[in-house]
Amino acid sequence: MKRIANLVLALGLLSFGVASCDIFDPYDPGNPGGGNGGGGGDTIIVQPEEKVEGTGTLRLIMTDEGYAFYGIEGDNGTKYEPVNFYTDQFGPDERVRFKGVVVDDWQSMNNYGTLIELHEIESAR
Numbered sequence: 001m002k003r004i005a006n007l008v009l010a011l012g013l014l015s016f017g018v019a020s021c022d023i024f025d026p027y028d029p030g031n032p033g034g035g036n037g038g039g040g041g042d043t044i045i046v047q048p049e050e051k052v053e054g055t056g057t058l059r060l061i062m063t064d065e066g067y068a069f070y071g072i073e074g075d076n077g078t079k080y081e082p083v084n085f086y087t088d089q090f091g092p093d094e095r096v097r098f099k100g101v102v103v104d105d106w107q108s109m110n111n112y113g114t115l116i117e118l119h120e121i122e123s124a125r
Contacts, residue, residue, distance in 0.1 A: 050102040052080070052116050055124050060092035061112060071112045072098060079113025085121070095124040 056074040063069070070087060072080040083103055090096060103115040 047104075050104075051099070052102060052114075053099040055095065055097050056080070058090050058092060058094045058096050061110070063110065069110055069112070071110075072096065080116045081108055081110060081112045081114065082116055082118045082121075083108075084118055090121075090123065097122050097124040 054074050054076055056072045056076075059071045059073050061069055061071050070082065070085050070092075072082065074080060080098075082098075082100070083106060097120075098118055099120040100116040100118040103117050106115050108115055
């Protein structure tokens, strides 16, 4: 009986200790970071944006599932998949000049190429 009581006490203390832990989240401005020197709550780690610019050909890609999306086949051989491209401005196989940044915290089910957020795009005729 004494073993069961000790086990219950140990589990209670363990759960209390885990519940009172403060996990530092650098993206939570309200989190002071705990008392172990974990940092301030307003610390945000930002990776530098990888800029992309070039010329290429706009391609209309048809998937096996039956839907389509636009990609840019860069003159440098790199394929880009814009995440914010609107089709009413350009047509398939049109030459374009573009600028943007790589989006590396998103995923695409198309697996066409490097995901980019376009900042500028214009015809390169």
